[in-house]
Amino acid sequence: VRLRNDGIRPLTAAPWRYLLSGNPVATETDPVVPRVVAGALVAEELLTLQPGEELLRVDEVELPPGLAPGTWRLGVRAEIVGDLAPADNARAPWPVELVPAAAQLQVVHLPDALAGAQYLYALADTVPGAARFVSASLPPGLALSESGLLSGTPSQPGTYALALVLEVGAVRSPVTAVLRVLPPTALLAVATPSLPVVARLGTYSWALSASGGVAPYRWGLVEGTLPDGLLLSEAGRISGRTSAEEGSRALRLRVADAAGTVAERTLALRVVGEGALLITSVSPPVAQAGVEYAADLVAERVGGGGLEGPLAWRKVAGELPPGLEMQGFGGSLLVRGTPLQAGLFAVTFEVEDGKGRSDQAAVVFQVLSHAGWLRTEFVPARPGAPASGQITGPAGARAFRLVGGALPEGVTLDAAGRLAGTVSPEARPGLYPVTVVAVDGLGGALLGGGAFEVLGETPAPDAGGCAAAPGAVGWGLAAWLLCVTTRGQRRLRRT
Numbered sequence: 001v002r003l004r005n006d007g008i009r010p011l012t013a014a015p016w017r018y019l020l021s022g023n024p025v026a027t028e029t030d031p032v033v034p035r036v037v038a039g040a041l042v043a044e045e046l047l048t049l050q051p052g053e054e055l056l057r058v059d060e061v062e063l064p065p066g067l068a069p070g071t072w073r074l075g076v077r078a079e080i081v082g083d084l085a086p087a088d089n090a091r092a093p094w095p096v097e098l099v100p101a102a103a104q105l106q107v108v109h110l111p112d113a114l115a116g117a118q119y120l121y122a123l124a125d126t127v128p129g130a131a132r133f134v135s136a137s138l139p140p141g142l143a144l145s146e147s148g149l150l151s152g153t154p155s156q157p158g159t160y161a162l163a164l165v166l167e168v169g170a171v172r173s174p175v176t177a178v179l180r181v182l183p184p185t186a187l188l189a190v191a192t193p194s195l196p197v198v199a200r201l202g203t204y205s206w207a208l209s210a211s212g213g214v215a216p217y218r219w220g221l222v223e224g225t226l227p228d229g230l231l232l233s234e235a236g237r238i239s240g241r242t243s244a245e246e247g248s249r250a251l252r253l254r255v256a257d258a259a260g261t262v263a264e265r266t267l268a269l270r271v272v273g274e275g276a277l278l279i280t281s282v283s284p285p286v287a288q289a290g291v292e293y294a295a296d297l298v299a300e301r302v303g304g305g306g307l308e309g310p311l312a313w314r315k316v317a318g319e320l321p322p323g324l325e326m327q328g329f330g331g332s333l334l335v336r337g338t339p340l341q342a343g344l345f346a347v348t349f350e351v352e353d354g355k356g357r358s359d360q361a362a363v364v365f366q367v368l369s370h371a372g373w374l375r376t377e378f379v380p381a382r383p384g385a386p387a388s389g390q391i392t393g394p395a396g397a398r399a400f401r402l403v404g405g406a407l408p409e410g411v412t413l414d415a416a417g418r419l420a421g422t423v424s425p426e427a428r429p430g431l432y433p434v435t436v437v438a439v440d441g442l443g444g445a446l447l448g449g450g451a452f453e454v455l456g457e458t459p460a461p462d463a464g465g466c467a468a469a470p471g472a473v474g475w476g477l478a479a480w481l482l483c484v485t486t487r488g489q490r491r492l493r494r495t
Contacts, residue, residue: 001076003047004054016078017044018061020096026075033074036060047078058379058388063096072096110150110179113139115157117214117259123148123164123177137162137433139181157183161405161433161449178435178449188213188257190265193346193364195251197270197278198227199302201243208236213257222264223252227271238269246273276302277353279361287339287367293324294336297361299351307331308353316360318347321367339367374400374417374436374448382455384425391417393446397438404435408454419452429456 005011018033019026034041041062049055061074074094113119119142138144139160142152162177191211198204210217219236226232227244236255248270256262272278277299284295299311313328320326323340326333333349345365352358374397378389391400391413400417407413409424417438431451438446 005049011049013046154181159404161435188261188263194362205239210255214259277357297333308355376450378452380453387411387419389419400438
């Protein structure tokens with residue numbers, strides 16, 4: 001808003017507030033619209049302006065509950081004493097479109113889609129039957145029904161900002177959604193880093209794991225043979241009991257997903273005899289950067305029996321994730337700390353007992369980045385007006401950039417997440433959906449979407465200038481006037 005003293009006297013410590021009116025004039029009987037300041041609601045504040053001085057500000061306000069859907073008008077009123085009569089009032093120039101609760105949807109972060117695979121997602125399970133989606137910009141291969149069912153087979157990988165319009169009766173509400181269409185190749189992988197050893201004459205059971213692709217998975221053995229008595233199920237479990245001689249063998253394993261994509265990996269399977277020293281618990285839990293973490297490896301003897309101490313634990317290959325450290329406690333090795341970097345870290349550990357028996361195990365630590373979404377706050381603007389807006393994320397978010405959609409000509413996004421520039425006078429009114437990525441403080445990726453709105457023509461004013469309402473007492477030459485102008489801001493769009 002822009003507040004200006006058009007009178008000839010100073011305005012000193014005058015209480016003022018936002019009001020919501022059903023007509024272009026805000027009166028003292030209209031409901032107060034409080035501002036949101038540091039999470040608290042503030043109904044009014046004191047204003048001081050010299051003659052001719054103006055104040056430009058942006059406020060976040062909270063509309064009173066229980067308002068009927070429709071078009072309201074937001075205005076400003078100052079409590080002025082002296083030469084002005086109490087009946088004097090201010091104008092309410094901002095139209096506010098209040099839609100029914102059923103027509104309001106937050107930004108939708110859709111589940112990832114896979115190029116070439118069927119996709120099905122219900123956008124509006126809670127929207128009443130009277131609501132319908134009337135338009136959308138969608139990736140190639142997808143369609144949106146009026147009931148909000150997004151379906152089809154996307155054909156082009158990429159990150160898309162979807163501009164949707166939800167209609168409830170005569171009210172239309174824009175909805176922004178973000179959808180990633182991932183390529184089918186290089187996503188599916190055998191996630192099992194190594195196989196636990198097989199104790200001769202002991203019962204064995206181990207489930208293989210895969211990542212990416214489209215579940216369910218089907219497993220098979222491409223090269224090599226399992227020890228006699230062990231079987232691999234299509235679901236990926238190796239199980240059974242073997243009497244095979246001690247030794248190691250290579251197995252080429254293949255996994256196929258529901259989309260027909262395949263991935264392979266060669267793993268070693270070792271058969272050991274009774275009394276051998278083994279490292280167990282070789283599949284540590286997944287860690288998250290910045291979150292305290294602990295995992296342990298345990299040494300034991302095949303067939304049971306006590307360990308021959310002392311046990312010595314060593315790291316013989318690879319590096320732990322930064323922030324983690326090793327602590328040996330007899331038969332266990334504890335890996336703990338707070339990981340500082342996301343990624344996959346392969347480490348080989350060795351344990352040796354007092355009799356010189358030893359074992360090695362390859363362990364992969366997976367550290368995920370902070371899961372987070374970006375938040376966009378774009379201020380609608382008219383053609384020829386300056387652009388304003390900010391994209392925010394978790395602490396340390398940086399390197400903001402557009403990866404989908406386009407802003408109006410003349411508007412840019414800098415690396416700090418700020419909009420800059422001036423909307424081109426030739427810009428077409430409407431929504432401009434965009435997708436934005438950034439990097440968090442721990443190196444992880446952040447994703448968000450929003451829509452910048454270019455407003456249409458300004459409606460004709462109900463009366464010229466800033467004036468009192470009909471029937472109000474005249475202001476005279478000695479009076480001063482608080483004037484409110486729209487400056488191209490109809491509403492603040494938050495996504």
